[in-house]
Amino acid sequence: MLGEALRLIRVFHDCKVTELAKALKISPGYISEIENNIKEPSMDTLKKYAEYFKTSVSAIIFFSEELDKDKGKTTKSAIRHKLIKFLQFMENATS
Numbered sequence: 001m002l003g004e005a006l007r008l009i010r011v012f013h014d015c016k017v018t019e020l021a022k023a024l025k026i027s028p029g030y031i032s033e034i035e036n037n038i039k040e041p042s043m044d045t046l047k048k049y050a051e052y053f054k055t056s057v058s059a060i061i062f063f064s065e066e067l068d069k070d071k072g073k074t075t076k077s078a079i080r081h082k083l084i085k086f087l088q089f090m091e092n093a094t095s
Helices: 002-012 017-024 028-035 043-052 057-069 075-094
Strands: none
Touching: 002 028, 002 057, 002 075, 017 028, 017 043, 043 057, 057 075
């Protein structure tokens, strides 16, 4: 669910795929493939995401792992719950 985590982070920041692609110097198609779990992002790409969204690679991976834990729950409920946990984690990490 790493791709889903990256997509949610992008959407949370109200960032368009084309805007992110330009900033990260990668193609919009590659971002789409990552976010749809067709391709795995490289560590370099994860670092670029983290830098752009002012977070850490470990926070992104943590968020992704937390999303994976809720696979049995309804999607909306799981995403809402994990998004709240992610925001709390980010708040504590930046304090």
